[in-house]
Amino acid sequence: MPEFAIDLARVGNECVAVVLFTLLIWIALKQGRGGLGLVLGFGLLAKAYFLTAVPVMALLLKRGRRWAAVSCALIAGWWYAHNLISTGRSPD
16 A cells, blocks of 8 residues: 555645544444544535545434534535535535
């Protein structure tokens, strides 16, 4: 996995995204809903590939816990809305 090592060796937000995605998976597997929205929101700010986790987290959060979706939207929603308005397309 040389590309992964190179990405983690340089200064950037990839290291933060790897830690946040790992934490997101760990919280989801432990079935602890607390913190899912916060971690997903901060992950969406770190890297756009966190969008792949949104449908899965929506299924996990479907059984109540609307505050997690609201916290995620408050943390990262402004950034994605700004990108959509200013560029007319979603972030890559």
